[in-house]
Amino acid sequence: MRDRDVERRMLDTTKALFSRIEKxxxxxxRFRTERSLAKRREDSLKIVAEMTRFPLELATTDWNILFRATTPSSRRDRRHTTVLQLRMLVDEGIRMVNTIGVLDRPKSEIRQTMISLPQGKIEITVPKSKFLDRQEALSKIEELLSSRLHNDTLITTLRGIAESILQPNIILDEQRTQIAQQWNASRVPRTMGTVKENERIISRHERITPETKAKLESFQAAWQKQMGDTNVILEGVGRAGHVAVILFLFVIYLYLFRKKIFDDNxxxxxxxxxxxxVSSLAYFSYMMKSSDPVEYLILVPTASMLLTVIFDSRVGYNITVVMALLAGAICGGNYSIIVASLVAGALGVYTVRDIKNRTQIFRSLAFIFLGYAVCITFFGLQRSEEISKIMMQLGYALGNSIISPVLTFGLLIFFEKFFGITTDLTLLELSDYTHPLLRELSTKAPGTFHHSINMASMAEAAAKExxxxxxxxxxxxxxxxxxxxVAPEFFVENQISQxxxxxxxxxxxxxxxxxxHVREGVALGRKYGLxxxxxxxxxxxxxxxxxxxFYAREKEQARDVSKDEFRYPGPRPRSKETAIVMLADTIEAAARAIDEPTPEKIKQLIDSIVTKRLNEGELDEADITMQDLFKIKKSFLGILLGIHHNRIKYPSQEEEQKAKKLVEQTAKTFLFPNSADALIRRIKHLGKSEE
Structure with missing residues (x-):
């Protein structure tokens, strides 16, 4: 309804306010021109009193703006604006917006596009767009002020005064609106026709007409109403069964191909x-029944990247397939969300499959969004969707692409701490030589550090094999x-002196x-958070x-010697990696002790140490086979030959060395010292010529 008295009340308020402003x-x-100090003090008190009683809260700067605008700079100045002119300008703006109509609430809160206004005994219907809400009305008044005045600060002050005066004159009558809605609803017929019992609605291959379509929809609604809760239960059972089948296949995959994960609670x-x-996000997005594409906020890429970093890319990809299928099943068999989640998740797996540091997680943002964008665009084109709908879907997908890397970064730290998981990412960080423990080891025990570096090369190569x-x-x-x-000088590799x-x-x-050193090592490792x-x-x-x-030395001095006093506490290696390191430790140290290493000597050394550890039962608890040991020995031999390359003398080299010594002795005896090398080269040349 239109309130006719609003305009009069606003104009009365404007008149009262500007009368006070003029005063x-x-x-x-007068205060600025008065020379008498007593009168200036009296005027000052009056000004303060009037400002205090002023109905609006105007800042000192606003009063100065109004004063400068309405006060001539000299007696001849005729360009200044009077207070009356300012009042009339504000009055004009208020009348203008009041004539159009000012709504009592923002347009966004009014769902209807048409507004009914009573005029006497009849009602007229006017489009909502014909009226102004409060912000639009103030903008109109500001436009008017800007067209008449050329003082931005004065315009801002007057707009503030108008804002305090402005009142809506188009008021929503809640009671009358509700009555009208009920009356209109009662006039709508509840049925369009009737369908008799056992009447055939449509036959096979028959063309569907609008009337037939209405009957089918009516039949479906009646059937759902009749089924009631039973239909809801059946739908839930079907969805649960769908999910159960997918999970069953996933469990079978873990049992057959990832037994270690299956056996680790x-x-x-x-x-x-x-x-x-992921399933919870899918369920909530489905139950929201929102018109927005919230299903693109199902964070499948987050889980995909986490699983890839924690386990490996194969596990990450396979579980991505499972989660994409689950999301689609929960969302009512939504095929597009299955494909989009699968593609985006797979690209997330791709970006972190060979991650070297944690910040690399954020490069996945572009790849994830690319996956979603391609799927959304192609599905949109296939379904002839509007551009606005496709753009909204892309917006939600972009949100997912931004959230996923950030959430992955945070959750990875949490999972590592909570579940005690050591990812390859953490291992790569620990492999940095600038780690405090490794720096301390290289400084205090350089021989041990060098030994560990050589061992690491051997262990890494064998593990790959x-x-x-x-x-x-x-x-x-x-x-x-x-x-x-703790005590580096007690270990031979760190003893520089004799x-x-x-x-x-x-x-x-x-x-x-x-x-x-074993106990001290564990204590140091815990201290540094390994x-x-x-x-x-x-x-x-x-x-x-x-x-x-030392056991042998003790046996030389005493008869009864207990082996347990000279035995390491264990445990024995329980994984392939610890078994490899045990063998590499002993073999690398023993290889350094060989005076004149040859390939045959190193090979015999490796065989003897591996055989000894097998006979001692040290490898019984490790998941390692004889085939694995064969590959490990072969790998160790290759690495050690590379490490000791400059020291190794191959059979042909040994023979050549002996021949060279013999020739040198002969040359020194019969010729002159510097001719030995020339004689050797001559002998080699003659040997090749004979061949």
Whole structure:
């Protein structure tokens, strides 16, 4: 309804306000021109009193703006604006918007496009767009002020005054609206016709007409109403069965192809949490029944990237397929969301499959959005969807693409801490030589550090050969001997001088110091926050072997010697990686002790040490086969030949060396010293000519 009295009330308010403004500006003018100090003080008090009683809160700057605008700069100045002119300008603006009509609420809150206005005994219907809401009305008044005045600060002040005066004159009558809606609803016929019992609605291959379509829709509505709760239950059972089939296939995959994950409850719990997380998002997006494409906020890429970093790309991709199918099943068999989630998730897997540092996670943003954008665009073209709808879907997909990397980054840290998981990403960070422990090892025990580096090369190569984790084997080798930092001088690789600290010690005391480096290493590792998977290498690289050198010395001095006093506490290696590091540790140290290494000597050394560890039962608990050991030995041989290349003398080289010595002796005796090399070259040339 239109309130006819609003305009009169607003104009009365305007008149009262500007009368006070005129009074205050007059006092301010007199205050500035008055020479008498007493009168100036009196005017000052009056100005303060009038400003205090003024109905609106105007800042001092606003009063100064009004004063300067309405006060002539000199007696001859005729260009200034009077207070009356300002009032009339504001009155004009209020009348203008009042004539159009000012709504009592924003247009966005009014769902109807037409508004009914009573005029006497009849009602007229006017489009909503013909009226102004409050902000539009103020904009109109500001446009009017701008067209008449050329003082931006004065326009802003007057707009503020108009805003305080402005009142809506188009008022929504809630009661009359409700009555009208009920009356209109009662006039709508509830049926368009009748369908008799057993009447055939449509036959096979018959063309569907609008009337037939209406009958079919009516029949469906009646059937759903009749079924009631039964239909809801059946729909729920069908959806649950759909989900159960997908999960069953996933469990079969884990059981057959990922037995380690299937047998690890913590890893199963982690995967279950991620699947439940994605399924919950799918369920809520479906139950919202929103007109917006909220299904593109199902964060399948987040779970895909997390699983790839925690496990590997194959696990990440296969579970991505499962989650995409689950999302589609929960969303009522939505094929487009299955494909889009699968493509975006697969691209997420691709971007983190060979991740080297955590910040690389954020490069997946572009790939994920690309996957969604391609699918959304092609599905939109296929369905002839409007551009606005496609753009909205792309907007939600962009949100998903931004949220997924950020959430992956945060959740990865949480899962690593909560589930005690050591990802390849963490291992790569630990492999940096600038890690405090490795720097301390290289400074305090340089011989041990060099030994660990050589071992790491051997362990990594062997792990690749047998399908173990090469990064884990390499990092485990780096940290396996960190306990030697505590007393490096007691270990032969760190003894630079000829003095051996063990010469003055009892064999039992020496053995205790040697064995203690395992305990010290575990303590140091925990202090520096090394993950459990790395700490396992520290005791396992010696297993339950005996410190044989000091055990033999003790046997020379005493009859009854207990092996347990000279035995490492263990445990024995329980994984392929720890078994590889155990073998690499012993073989690398022994290879350095060979005086004149040859390929045959190194090969015999490797065979003997591996056989010895097998006979001692040190590899019994490790999941390693004889075929694996064969590959490990072959790999070790290749690495050691490379490490000791400059020292190794092959059979032909040994013969040549002996011949050279003989020739040198002959040359020195019969010829002159510098001719030995020339004579050797001549002999070689003659030998080739004879061949």
């Amino acid at each position: 205050i500006t007059t006092l301010m003018t 913590s890893k199963l719990l982690l995967i279950s949490i991620l699947i439940l997380f 047998i399908g173990a984790n090469p990064i884990l084997a390499r990092v485990g080798a780096y940290y396996h001997d960190i306990g030697k930092i 003095i051996n600290r063990h010469d003055d010690l009892d064999p039992k005391e020496s053995a205790r110091i040697i064995i203690d 993950p459990e998977r790395i700490l396992e290498f520290i005791p396992a690289h010696h297993g339950k072997t005996i410190v044989s050198y």
